[in-house]
Amino acid sequence: MATITVRVSEIEKLFLDKMAKFEGKSLSDLLKTTTLESLEDEYDARVADYAYEEYLERPKSRSLSDVMSEYGLEDNE
Secondary structure: OOOOOOOOOHHHHHHHHHHHHHHOOOHHHHHHHHHHHHHHHHHHHHHHHHHHHHHHHOOOOOOHHHHHHHOOOOOOO
């Protein structure tokens, strides 16, 4: 497993330690999970923005039942 070093001030370290305790996690787990979740959320938001801009340029939509049929899923309405 790789190791990453992050430099923080003493006040930031104290805050991070308290947040880790508050979350019931180790400091390493807190930093890992919150960083990855934040980055994944940012990625999802950017992809959604890109898809929306693409849709605005070439508006095309399909019904849910059409999409479900394409993938062989039943529409249980």
